[in-house]
Amino acid sequence: EELKELVSKLYSTHHLEKGEYVSLIENRDAVRDYLFELSRSVREKYYGKDVYIRGLIEFTDYCKNDCYYCGIRCSNKQAERYRLSKEQILDCCKTGYELGFRTFVLQGGEDPYYSDDMICDIVCSIKRDFPDCAVTLSIGEKSEESYRRYFESGADRYLLRHETADYEHYSKLHPPGLSAKHRQDCLRTLKKIGYQTGAGFMVGSPYQTAENLADDMLFLEELKPEMVGIGPFIPHHATPFADKPQGTAELTLFMLGLVRLALPDVLLPATTAIGTIHPTGRELALKAGANVVMPNLSPTDVRKKYLLYDNKICTGDESAQCRMCLQKRVEDAGYRIVESRGDHASFNERK
Ligand code: SAM
Ligand code: FES
Incomplete structure (x- = not known):
């Protein structure tokens, strides 16, 4: 009952002390149902049954970084590297537009081949051809100057998961x-510039403790990002973490519920990673408080190459198939896809 009170407190004040988060996370079996009851009601209060869709374009899998968990780390010599041209990216957007997407997410490794001029040119071209669409960038840690240039070229949002708030x-x-x-500083810079900013973390990453997850919650409370990406860690066979256990859907769902209560109107995706480790992971995520899905719009021939972790879903499907599959999954879960930009509530007010 004390645990239920903690959930109620988070629901009404959007804040818990670190120790309170830790006890909720450690004793989550006893409060899971209650948490989801509240997180679902909060989600419906702000967004009803609506689910926003984002077309994900994975435009390069070259990366200069060497994160121990990631399949496209530079030390992975087995990765098949590819880059999409501006024309290929615009083609993806065209396909996506016809399928009802009004947000395009350009994600890639940190690939120095794409200069700031090129990124700005790509963003400008998308905004010129699809003026009613939002562009989200997810291309890692850059200078303030670069972030400003992308923003001035028309980029609306930026995803940069903090991965884990604890320095150690x-x-x-x-x-x-x-x-x-540095990563957290980048997030603060992005917010300052005016991006709808996305932080987030992996659940069940190697060496993670309940204290670490509590710190992630406190970091989110303080940063107040407009978006939060949360997915389970999934090992990739050609990385140093190949033999580490994967995160669980169960804990990932619990964290989604907590985030929905801490940041009631946040844009919260049901990620591909949770769909990968559980056959109905994304549907369960929607029921735990998620309100966004990000189907793949990358050309079919590159999808298997953008392999952050093993067994990634949707790598063999056409964009249209993926779109229809998700439509059905979302509807089966009792929700509906809306074909709009799907901005954060506070950004709608600003316009
Ligand atoms: N390079 C950009 C960046 O660093 O933000 C965007 C691409 S990065 C591959 C996107 C996200 O993939 C990371 O923020 C990380 O959380 C996630 N990711 C990478 N490897 C993963 C793995 N093995 N399991 C689950 N998620 C993973
Ligand atoms: Fe991609 Fe189901 S969402 S095939």
């Missing part, structure tokens, strides 16, 4: 040279 845990997941502090 971060250093166990990344080689020296990458720091939690």
Whole structure:
């Protein structure tokens, strides 16, 4: 009952102390149903049964970084590397537009081949050809100057998961040279510039503790991002973490519920990763408080190459198939896809 009170407290104040988060996470079996009852009602209060869709374009799998968990890390010599041209990216957008997408997410490794000029040119071209669409970038840590240039070219949103808020845990997941502090600074810069900003973390990443997850919650409370990406860690066979256990759908869903209560109107995707480790993972995520899905719009021939982790779903399907499959899954879960930009509530008010 004390645990239920903690959930109620988070529901009404959007804040818990670190120790309170830890006890909820450690004793989650006893409060899961209650949490989901509240997280679902909050989600429906802000977004009803609506689910926003984002067309994900994985435009390069070259990466200069060497994160220990990631399948496209530069040390993975088995990865088949590819880059999409501006024309190929615009073709993906055209296909996507016809399928009802009004947000395009350009995601890639940190690939220095794409200069700031090229990124700005790509963003400008998408905004010119599809003026009623939002563009989200997810291309890693850049300078403030670069972030500003992309924003001025028309980029609306930026996804940069903080991965783990704890500095020491971060250093166990990344080689020296990458720091939690720098990543968090980037997130603050993105918010300051005016992006709808997405943070987020992996659940069940190697060495993660309940304290680490509590710190992730506190970090989100403080940053107040407009979007939060949460998915289970899934091992990739050609990385240092090949033999580490994968995160569970169960804990991922619980964390989604907590995030929905801490940031009531946040844009919260049901990720591909949770769909990969559980056959109805994305549907369950929607029922736990998620309100966004991000089907793949990348050309079919490159999908298997953008392999962050093993057994990734949707790598063999055409964009149209994926779109229809998700439509059915979302409807079976009792929700409906809406074909709009799907901005964060606070950004609708600003316009
Ligand atoms: N390079 C950009 C960046 O660093 O933000 C975007 C691409 S990065 C591959 C996108 C996200 O994939 C990361 O933020 C990370 O959380 C997730 N990811 C990478 N490897 C993963 C794995 N093995 N299991 C689950 N998620 C993974
Ligand atoms: Fe891609 Fe089901 S969502 S095939």
